[in-house]
Amino acid sequence: MNRRTLILSGAATLVLPALPAFAAPLDYTPGLMKERLAAGETVFLDFKAPWCGTCRAQERVLNKLKSEDGAYEQNITFINVDWDTYGKSQMADRLKIPRRSTLVALKGKQEIGRIVADTSERNIKKLMDAALSAATNA
Template sequence: MNRRDFLSLTAAVSLVPALARAGAMDYSRGLVEQALANGETVFLDFKASWCSTCAAQERVIKALKAENPAYDENITFINVDWDKYGKSKLSRSLRIPRRSTLVVLKGEDELGRIVAGTSKADIKALMDTALSAATA
């Protein structure tokens, strides 16, 4: 491997954590545990494509991210498909009562949650809690 290829590869690998945070990731088994083990602050969005409350929450989250890019830069957002994972080990362990539930985790702690709430002020407060934990 020549020096230029090595430097390009090194630069690309160093961008992987930042790219992973750009936007929300779709949940897969082990993803939350891995992110928490890496010291990341995780914002879980339990949603369904047919859920109007979920869509309202998503619009608020997108607007808040647009207003403050620090959210996307510091918080790991993970979308959990309720139809697929509503009865999963993750949902049961967190006692998720329904779709349209937002949860923030850091380490082994739950820092906050919103169930079926669409208030911009409430969602911003939850995202601010996540941001504070991520940057502490």
């Protein structure tokens, strides 16, 4: 690369507007949820399995809604919980998670709401909005 190309490409990066950086959901590990809740974060748990069609449909809706409104990812901690690994865990038992394709929003020791096996954009948005409201009205 010659110097002119290097300078022009560097200048172009300064002129382009910064795109918002969105964090990928965290992958659940024991203690993660408790740690994030103790830190005052609003947590959105997605109990899913890679082979689950309902889970994939929910994920498409979640990604669509997050791409339309950056406030979700700026204010809510999204955690993917692998059903095959943690579906029978103490955490899942304590939260009374009945099956994969369950979405749960939490703040502190409060459950904000949950959805089980529902792929409706309207219902998922309602749960995400409730979580956002809890996160921003602290």
